[in-house]
Amino acid sequence: MFSSLNRARSLLSLIRYYSSEVLPQLTKDRYPNIKRGNYAVLTQDHLQYFVDLLGRNRVLNDPSDCETYNIDFIKSVRGYSQCVLKPQTTEEVSKILSFCDEHRLAVCPQGGNTGLVGGSVPVFDEVILSTTLMNKIISIDDISGVLVCEAGCILEELEHALGEQGLMMPLDLGAKGSCRIGGNVSTNAGGLRLIRYGNLHGNVLGVEAVKANGQIIDCLSTLKKDNTGYHLKHLFIGSEGTLGVVTKVVIHCPQKPTSLSLAFFGLESFDNILSTFKRAKKELGEILSSCEMLDAQSLNVVKTHLKLKSPIDDYPYYMVIETSGSNEQHDEEKLNRFLEGVMGDGLVMDGTVTNEPGKMRSIWDLRERITEALMYDGYLYKYDISLPIKDFYSLIPKMIERLGSDATRISGYGHIGDGNIHLNISVPKFRQDVLKKIEPYVYELTSQLKGSVSAEHGVGFRKPPYIHYSKSQNSIDLMKDLKKMMDPNNILNPYKVLPF
Structure with a gap:
């Protein structure tokens, strides 16, 4: 049941071990144009406050303990924080941020640290605020499909808990075995199911977040419709911890499909991918839940470095199409008929369809483990x-x-x-x-x-x-105004999102 979870955790352990053996260059040296802001330097008095608040075991300040928190997943950046804090409650987060704001200590919020743009690790010596211990599921309403949970919950563990109630997460990522829902919300993560369920701006009903000064903002609405004033939750979805630290999340979760099928296609041209996608939208319609493509180089890297096997021969391009619905026979027939049609018209050269969990997992691994395989290059x-x-x-x-x-x-x-x-x-x-x-x-x-x-x-x-x-100057200026209003001392995830 937890095979993919164990695989993801093993992968994360492997990457962190490898990172400690072959450390990337410090960010400040690789990007010398970035200068440290006018922040305080961590002192023993600061550390003592954190120890008094959290206890010795939830404050890491040994360099070897802090090392993996300073390095991003793909080893592109590395900070040199001397302090990792592990709060368990929103109130502890509030006290930490209030103290850091008062003493001008910069803070880097961090969840599963699976980000790919350097947003979840320090640039210099920022205090790392890890949400990993804030991992409680508060409630699941199987009638409304509403999940309330803390920010440190692992995405795949939420998926399993929801599955027991006949529900599913609207979000699916390759890093689901280690990423945390607070980080997903803070980055507005997209993933494999967006074509069917949309992005998190639509699925998140409410959030609880803590501002830089420690003020707790409770927007934990569990209602599908709540049209009272400004939708403040959207300030925190996608702001990457620069406006506040997300501590709790409310998500609307769809029913878990009882029928799931997966197709893997080989194609000769990208134009054929476009035509096949157009046909899939028309002919698979309401059961189409995912549509992915990869080129030959992407498939070759997982075959070469991870020794994964493709179920079909070699082609310049590949597609993965997933369908999910409530009638297994109907859905399987529909997908098989679609495959026969696109192959008969010469759009797809070869393909396979399966609804066996093991075979579907093997196909998804070809797509989801590409980043892991590329790191071996x-x-x-x-x-x-x-x-x-x-x-x-x-x-x-x-x-x-x-x-x-x-x-x-x-x-x-x-x-x-x-x-x-x-x-x-x-x-x-x-x-x-x-x-x-x-x-x-x-x-x-x-x-x-x-x-x-x-x-x-x-x-x-x-x-x-x-x-x-991608953004006009007026839009960037408005973003800067929001940042200044909500975090006037610029302690939250500095050097991120907004131009330096």
Whole structure:
């Protein structure tokens, strides 16, 4: 039952162990243009306050204990925090932030630390506020489908708990075995089911959050309709911990499907992917729950480094299509009929359909473990971008032409159903000259195509200088005004989201 959870935890342990053996360069050295803000330096008096509040076991300040919290998942950035705090209640978070605000200590909120844009780790020596011990499920209403839980709950554990009540999470991510729901909400994570269930702005009914000064904002509405005044919850969804620390979440959860099927296709061209996707929307309609694509390089990397096996022969492109409904025979017939049609018309060259859990898990592993496999190449420049669907794959050939032999591998995969492409460029080790070839060029191309520089991973540390490619100056100025109003001393996740 918990095989994928155990796999994800083993993966996270592996990555953290590897990170400790081969430490990435400190962020302040890799990005020397970023200067530390005018914050206090942690003292013994500060540490003593935290120990008195939380107890010795929930305050980490040994460098070896803090190390893994300072490094991001893909080893692209590294801070040097000397203090990790592990509160268990909203009230403890409130007291921590109030103290840090008064003493001008910068704070980096952190959940599962599975982010890919450097938003969940310190840039310098910020105090790390970990939500991992805030992991209680408060209630599940199986009639309304409303889940209330603390921010530190692991996504996959929520999925299992909901499943026992005939419900499911509207969010599904490759990192579900280790990511935390508070981090998901704070980054407005998208994932594999967005085409069916939408993003978290639509599924989150309410949040509880703590402002920089320690004030608790209770927006824990459990109502589907609550049209009283400003929707304050949206300030915290996607703000990446810069406006407040999310401590509790209310999520509307759909019924768990009783019928689930998965198809894996091989295709000769990206144009055929577009045509197949269009057909899937028309012919699968209400049971279509996920539509993913990956190119040959993406599949090759999991086959090479993770020894996973593909159920079909080699092709330039692949699609994963999931259907979910309430009538197994009807849904299976519909998907098989769809496969016969797209193969008969020459859109799909080969394909397989299954509803066996083990086989479905094996197919999803081919898609979900690509990032893990790419890390074996060396250093990974990773870009999460939204584009008009017709231009979905257009960046990959342009980057291959631009980088040539500088890159070990350039690949693309992602959510064709919502236009979110993951561009991956791997090299043996980080090189500043390669980075300069990629940025800002990749964001300029994205802007020219009327895309977004961030689709679902947030802005974090790595994208603030490029946010203007997707947001107008007036919009950025309004965001800065909100930040100044809610966090006047700029202690919450500094150097993130907004231009430095």
